[in-house]
Amino acid sequence: MKTILEINHLNKSFDKQNILHDVNLKINSHSIIALVGANGAGKTTLINLILDLLPIDSGYVKFLIDDNWKKVTGVMMQDNISLHRIKVKEIIELSRSYFDKPLPYTELLTIANLKTQENSFMSELSGGQKRRLSFALALAGDPQILFLDEPTVGLDSNARNDFWKEIDQLRKNGKTIFVTSHYLEELENIADRFLILQNGTIAFDGTIQELRSRKGQVLIEFDSNLAAAIFNNLNMVISINQIGQHYQIITNRPNDLITALNPYLSAITNLQIKQTNLDTMLLNYQEDSTHA
Amino acid sequence: MHNYLFQTKLNFRRIILRNKSFFIFDMLLPIVFYLLYTRVLTTGLSTQALTAWNTNYLISMVIYSCMLGGIVTTSNTLLDDQTSHFRLFISLKPISKFQYYSSMTIVFLTLNLISSILICLVDIFVNHVVISLPLLILLIVINLAGTIPLITLGALTSLAQKPNTVNLLNNIIVFPLAIISGLWWPINLMPNWLQKIGKLMPTYQLAQIERNLLHHTNVNFGAIINVFAWLIILALLFLIIIKLQKQKGLVE
Structure with missing residues (x-):
């Protein structure tokens, strides 16, 4: 395992209110990292800073695997993309077109579980189907790192189980997955490392066993x-x-x-x-x- | 290059080909205005005056149609891309924002091109105005270049981020701008102070450039500088507001 993402002394505030304070992290390859914390703890802000969707106040985020980090990352944000008048097959092809070595179209369609709906418009899909499609789109470039923000929201229990099995398989294939979720019992079974974000700082960084022994509860x-x-x-x-x-x-x-x-x-x-x-x-x- | 062409193709499909009712309305509205102002509200004019009026009004309605396409269509489409999270999707892909905006601009310019051609065809076949083909092509090309500031204005309006606000801004901008620029009726019918404001507008200056061309008078460099200056100002404003929004945490 090698370090593929480094976050150093990261600070962010909005309207003089500290959202993140001196966050330091090193993310290694081949692992699943779960970022957990209460609502408003700063999880989404941290992801947005990593993905350059927000300007950093101080500190830095550095990807150590490619000069253009967008070529090696796949992102599934909380909100599903749902374009009007664009078909499922078109958005998958568009996503593939951005990368030099994308995953095959049929594989992505299978991941999205939309084989019979490739000619449907995106806006006609159900919430769960849009979520699956967002997941497939995040994988289009065969990324080294996946960022998943609340990936199982809107999925039924079967679909959630299938989803985590796929995530496990991705880890076995050498991918790094950085995930936030409110379904903590799901993360408990799959994540290698837990980050508890509290009041803008990393309150805990370690395995679930370490967390248990540390708290001794x-x-x-x-x-x-x-x-x-x-x-x-x-x-x-x-x-x-x-x-x-x-x-x-x-x-x-x-x-x-x-x-x-x-x-x-x-x-x-x-x-x-x-x-x-x-x-x-x-x-x-x-x-x-x-x-x- | 492949993804640029594919993205542009998809943009054509979603904005024009699969949005026919909007397309027809967008094309027909200026034609209806043109016919109204040249066939219905022109009784009592001599043939010579009518020809001059039809020619000048052709320019007005070509620019007005580009205002609809450039401001209203641009702002609504970009807003739609934001609310459907397409802009966020694009910003996380290994392509530049320029690719996204330029691909969209090609579609908006094509819309303007089609509407300009349709109005010119109505002008030629219904009002029997005679314009040579090279002059017509030159007029349309200059008109398209001149509407780039309007597309930028539409992109700027889309940054209001809420559909109600964007629609309000479109109404506040498009109709008053058309009126004070003298596109609906001659500018000299308006009070002096309003004329002064109207003559600063890019739509008035674009109309001047095209009318000078049509009447074979000297090239109006002042008007060209005016339109170019508007483009620079609007583009700078757009970039500044995008940056400010990012700083405020208004993610894409």
Whole structure:
């Protein structure tokens, strides 16, 4: 693996409000990098700065694989392109025409899953079909790096599963994928590296395992008819969620919590210890930041 | 070069060939005005005066049709490309913005060329105005070159980014500009102060260049400089606003 994109001391503000502050990143080839964060954390701004759609205040973005980075990147933005009076086959051919060695037309049509609709106008496609088409258009130049901004929005669950399988295959073929998504459970299963963007800075950069060990959090679930106040008073509890008689407790000291629950074990059933998922960890990051 | 030709071909398809109702309206409107002003509202004129009026009004309506094509069509098409995210799509591809805009300009100039030819044909076959073919070709070529500032003005208007605002701007610009430039009725019928403003407009100056050519009078270099200056000013304004919009985060 080699570094193909370098971001150094990147800063961006709008109307004197800091959106990104001193962002430093090195992106390696053959990997899937997930950029996550709450709404307004600066994810889209960071992508726009990388893609030169916004001017940089200070710092720099440098692609290390080609003088013309547009020749080696494919981009799927949040908004689908939907031109009036242009057919599916025409926009695919137009996309191919910009590159020296594009993917074959039929392969792109298959990726778009629009074999029977190549003569349809783009504006006649459904939201999911437009999303698939945008994905195919991003791949037209057989790019080294793919930028995917909320790629599965508008896709049904089957289409989402198929999509991530294709992304996995692209990684195996040596591509680098930089992705943002609000479907965190999907990213959890596929991304090699997570970047948590918070208040304009990279709050975490590492694998999901590193994130778990760093936060050291586990989820303890059980059923009990005891009052929530009993568990709330335990100082090793980070957060508690009660649904009827079902409790979900997040802690970074699971052994201490189990010991503390000992006196109540007779009133506790179905005790389970689980790994926290990305959603929970991200939520905790936000809560940590709010409390800080 | 291949992608440039392909992109231009697609632009022709989507803007003209697959948009027939717009195309017909765009072509017919100036012809209807021309016929109205030369066949209906000209009773009582002597044959000599009528010939002069028809010839001058030919120039007016050729320029007016190019105003419709140059300002209204350009702004609406570019706005459509922005709202459908085509401009964003283009800006992420390894081609220059110049390629996109020049490819579109070829289509807009072709629209202007077709409308100019149609009005001239109406002039020749309906109003029986006699113009030699070389002079006619020269007039049309000069007219096309002279409408490039109008296309730039249309591109500038499209930067308003909202369909309502763009339509409002088009209405504010096109009709008043046609009137104060003396395209609908002679400029000397207007108050002096308005005439002064009208004579600064590129459409008035373009009409002067073409009328001088038609009447075999001297080339009006002042008018040529005026039209060229408008092109430079509008192009600079366009580039500055694009840059400011990018800085403000109004992405493509």
